Amino acid sequence: MNNSLTSRAKKLFINALMLVISCMWLIPIWMMMIYATHPDNVIFSGELVFNPGTDFFKNFAILQGKQDFSMAIFNSVIIAGFSTLLGLLVASMAGYALARFAFRGRNSLFALIIFILAVPSAAIVIPEYIIVVKHMGLSNNYAGVILPYLANAVGVFFMRQSFLNLPSETLEAAYLDGASEWKIFYSIALPIVRPALASLGIILFVAHWNDYLWPMLVMTSEQYQTAPIALGRLIGLANIEWGAMMVGASLMTVPFLLLFLILQKQIIAGITSGATK
Amino acid sequence: MANMQMQQLKKNFGNIPVIKGIDLDIKDREFICFLGPSGCGKSTLLRLMAGLEEISSGEFLIDNKRMNDVPASQRGISMVFQSYALYPHLTVRQNLAFGLKIQKLPNDEINSRIKEVARTLQLSELLDRKPKILSGGQRQRVAIGRAIVRRPKVFLLDEPLSNLDATLRVSMRVELARLHEELQATIVYVTHDQVEAMTLATRVVVMKDGAIQQFATPLELLHRPANVFVAEFIGTPKINLFKVEVQECGPQSITVTHALFSNPITIPIAKDIKFAAGTELTLGIRPHRLSTKQPLDCTISAKVTIVERLGTESLLYTDLGLETLVICSAAGTVPINRGDQITLGFSSDNCLLFDDHDQAIERCLPADVQLLIS
Amino acid sequence: MLRNRYTPYAFLSPYIIVFSVFWLVPILFSFAMSFMNTRSRTWQFDFFLNWGRLLEDELLWQALKNTFLIIALQVPAMLMLAVFAAVLLNSKDLNFKGLHRFAIFAPIVVAEAAYAVIFRLLFNDNFGFVNNMLALINIDAIAWTNSSSGATALIAIGLTWRWTGYNAIIILAGLQNIPKDLYEASELEGASPWQQFTKITLPLLKPAILLCLVLSTFGTLQLFTEPTLLTEGGPGGSTTTVAMYMYSQGFKSFNFGYGSAIAYLIVFLGLTLSLLQFKLFGGKPDE
Numbered sequence: 001m002n003n004s005l006t007s008r009a010k011k012l013f014i015n016a017l018m019l020v021i022s023c024m025w026l027i028p029i030w031m032m033m034i035y036a037t038h039p040d041n042v043i044f045s046g047e048l049v050f051n052p053g054t055d056f057f058k059n060f061a062i063l064q065g066k067q068d069f070s071m072a073i074f075n076s077v078i079i080a081g082f083s084t085l086l087g088l089l090v091a092s093m094a095g096y097a098l099a100r101f102a103f104r105g106r107n108s109l110f111a112l113i114i115f116i117l118a119v120p121s122a123a124i125v126i127p128e129y130i131i132v133v134k135h136m137g138l139s140n141n142y143a144g145v146i147l148p149y150l151a152n153a154v155g156v157f158f159m160r161q162s163f164l165n166l167p168s169e170t171l172e173a174a175y176l177d178g179a180s181e182w183k184i185f186y187s188i189a190l191p192i193v194r195p196a197l198a199s200l201g202i203i204l205f206v207a208h209w210n211d212y213l214w215p216m217l218v219m220t221s222e223q224y225q226t227a228p229i230a231l232g233r234l235i236g237l238a239n240i241e242w243g244a245m246m247v248g249a250s251l252m253t254v255p256f257l258l259l260f261l262i263l264q265k266q267i268i269a270g271i272t273s274g275a276t277k
Numbered sequence: 278m279a280n281m282q283m284q285q286l287k288k289n290f291g292n293i294p295v296i297k298g299i300d301l302d303i304k305d306r307e308f309i310c311f312l313g314p315s316g317c318g319k320s321t322l323l324r325l326m327a328g329l330e331e332i333s334s335g336e337f338l339i340d341n342k343r344m345n346d347v348p349a350s351q352r353g354i355s356m357v358f359q360s361y362a363l364y365p366h367l368t369v370r371q372n373l374a375f376g377l378k379i380q381k382l383p384n385d386e387i388n389s390r391i392k393e394v395a396r397t398l399q400l401s402e403l404l405d406r407k408p409k410i411l412s413g414g415q416r417q418r419v420a421i422g423r424a425i426v427r428r429p430k431v432f433l434l435d436e437p438l439s440n441l442d443a444t445l446r447v448s449m450r451v452e453l454a455r456l457h458e459e460l461q462a463t464i465v466y467v468t469h470d471q472v473e474a475m476t477l478a479t480r481v482v483v484m485k486d487g488a489i490q491q492f493a494t495p496l497e498l499l500h501r502p503a504n505v506f507v508a509e510f511i512g513t514p515k516i517n518l519f520k521v522e523v524q525e526c527g528p529q530s531i532t533v534t535h536a537l538f539s540n541p542i543t544i545p546i547a548k549d550i551k552f553a554a555g556t557e558l559t560l561g562i563r564p565h566r567l568s569t570k571q572p573l574d575c576t577i578s579a580k581v582t583i584v585e586r587l588g589t590e591s592l593l594y595t596d597l598g599l600e601t602l603v604i605c606s607a608a609g610t611v612p613i614n615r616g617d618q619i620t621l622g623f624s625s626d627n628c629l630l631f632d633d634h635d636q637a638i639e640r641c642l643p644a645d646v647q648l649l650i651s
Numbered sequence: 652m653l654r655n656r657y658t659p660y661a662f663l664s665p666y667i668i669v670f671s672v673f674w675l676v677p678i679l680f681s682f683a684m685s686f687m688n689t690r691s692r693t694w695q696f697d698f699f700l701n702w703g704r705l706l707e708d709e710l711l712w713q714a715l716k717n718t719f720l721i722i723a724l725q726v727p728a729m730l731m732l733a734v735f736a737a738v739l740l741n742s743k744d745l746n747f748k749g750l751h752r753f754a755i756f757a758p759i760v761v762a763e764a765a766y767a768v769i770f771r772l773l774f775n776d777n778f779g780f781v782n783n784m785l786a787l788i789n790i791d792a793i794a795w796t797n798s799s800s801g802a803t804a805l806i807a808i809g810l811t812w813r814w815t816g817y818n819a820i821i822i823l824a825g826l827q828n829i830p831k832d833l834y835e836a837s838e839l840e841g842a843s844p845w846q847q848f849t850k851i852t853l854p855l856l857k858p859a860i861l862l863c864l865v866l867s868t869f870g871t872l873q874l875f876t877e878p879t880l881l882t883e884g885g886p887g888g889s890t891t892t893v894a895m896y897m898y899s900q901g902f903k904s905f906n907f908g909y910g911s912a913i914a915y916l917i918v919f920l921g922l923t924l925s926l927l928q929f930k931l932f933g934g935k936p937d938e
Contacts, residue, residue, distance in 0.1 A: 007744075014744050015746055015747075018739050021739075025816075028758075028766065028773060028812060029757065031780055032765075035772060044777075045778065048787075090666050090669060091666065093662045096662055097660075097663045101658065109663075113670075116670075118922060120872065120921050122873035122897070122914070123681070123914040124914075125898075125901070125914070126681060126910045126911055127676075127680040127907075127911065128673065129901075129902070130907065131673075132673075147672075148669075148673040148674075150665075150673070151670045151672075169358040170362045170364065172329055174375070175349055175350070176349045176354075176356055177350060177379055177427075178380060179379055181654070181655070181661075183379070185662070191366040192366060194366070210761075210763060212764050213876065213898070217902065227762075227764075228763070228765070229764075232880055234768070242772055246768075246769070248765075248768075249766075252764075253760070253761050253765050256760035257761075259760065260753070260759075260760050264753075264756070267759070267760075268820055271817065271821065
């Protein structure tokens, strides 16, 4: 008797507590979307609103007027997209070499790559800027943002791990079938590790989409800025247009929230396996 | 034509010799088994033939052409891996077509070959499925199909039946024998299971520690094993071995004694060999050649410790204080029980003799065997 | 397989090229720059110009203090919250797990810039949502952006919101790796839930928590976007982080040499802290 009472109380407590926490956690996202649909005078008034309003498109127009946000989104898509695709290719080629070939210098190279993981990325920014912008002249150029992203070590590490688990005999069968080294990699090995590629791809895409500092340094003109930069510029204005800014934040965020809902498993898999390094 | 030769073939992994100088001559359309305990090098030898490992020294020829530096896909060889190694993301049809597409064969040719192979191996219904949902036996047939579809001169199979359950293994053995007939190809087959080797092969290569112990037909191996290792490895149940002492050597005969034998036994041998009296030799008698019924040239008195009734035969295990139990195989079901005292008899022409270096002393074959072995 | 010995190098070459040009060279270049006077027309080696300045620069020390204050405030609180959340999410008594997981984990995909502006709005001193809600329970408006303690707290809160989920994922994975029979065995011996938590759960979670600790400290050490957009480093430079200071030296004052020295200081601090944390809290948990 006593047992079921305390266990029911425990159950109630846990669920209530978690509910409170979850609600608190959802508030920022929810309010972002709410405020995106109200005119600024409502926001200024200090009244508490929880329901969506009707001013979404008005706010969007303000946003476009101030920062050509749709162009910024386009730039974000280009940069995040290409960084991810190229990044996956480069990282998987390198990971494949490290995992499936024995060659001189393999261990030292791998140690060096692990070392990269230990160095904070913020430390590279200044020299990177000098090289990319001043010496290569790649300011306001997609390549200037994308190329340094490809030196990411996490991807190489992650793909190497996946390729280590490939059954040797399957690759040998392809070799016996007459496949060239590239064909073995591209037509057999890569498709087999597709789940890992998907996880890594999502993580890379989100990370590149969200990046603020590096694109800001390279893309100085409004035409090439990415969405986070555009949002940042709105803060710097004398009169902050809050509703418009919330529209921008929503446009940047909501697609990824949906993506998260659909691909939750892959994203979490990527984080946990990367974490067990 | 697809005959193969190996001349002093050697393979080292680093400094460790794994294949220690193999000489082998395989004729076209033979079904050869590489048989031996794990670690004897049989799989390595197969992989050397396939081109999956590099030959350290020696020559390997197919149809009198040197193959040492020829890439695997150009040797005219197909291989069935132990794990089947099917491409998991491709359908059965695509698995079969993969190698053919690389060879740039026209689509009609590819399709007709796939159709033919599918019919032969009963894969027609499975062509559009992926390996993941196939059973073990089905996957194995796909692996074999992938090998056949390339129309190779030589088939290499690496323990193809070891992942299957017992009943499937038996039916697949029959399949493989049928395929050998149908395809008229040379097959090299690696196994550790001597029953497979003995039933399927035209000739068997028995290996140990990277060297060939004997290369002969199954019957030869059974009745004229080259050394103690082969004698022990081949034949179920295992051969009974006794350490005997030479009493005297006559013209083409040796008389030996053993503490447990009822009398000294004279064994006819093929050549004239002299051993000093007292030399220790090894005498082998197969369980089927020990009889509980007729008194023969020599007998041993023994107490039965275990009786295994298998229906067709009964195995009687007796403890004679030797290292291993002496086994007698009696036909059918016999009225002998545990604890019974029995007399085991054997005749001299069923004895195998091995010298003090474990090498066989050539013997005269008994009449019934002589009919089988030409 | 008989392979061409150059194949692995061919597969590696794209990465090696990008890695050399965009990581190796910059990092060596930066090291060199830290020893050079980059403000003179032609750069000259001046060994202690920048490194010496590091020791004397009041603003730098202020920035370091701010950064460490944020770390000290945010990291322990967030880790405890993450463990708590992971334990709750792992509990078989919890309903609507999907909803809760979404609520806690979803912030991972939100851009720093996006949540910075959201929080800036929510925590606005005058009309912000948070102050409005506080007013409902009769608490005075807190000067989130206009006081140094408020601003620091604001950044810590934002970071916690954003990163608790990420750490909770790692810890949850660690939780699920603990064999159930350990709990069953201890229950048979009469252990209370609290004892189970402290004697079994926490020790076996140590590797996961340690990982989160190192990653969080490392990440917060490089904090840039949030203080830039949330509080603009103020008020009065109280939330200027060391990364922001490096940025202003490098890109506002164009003092590349000094900026590089600061960058290396960040690297040094990051590595030292990580090593220290591994030393102090690492080691195998006893069964």
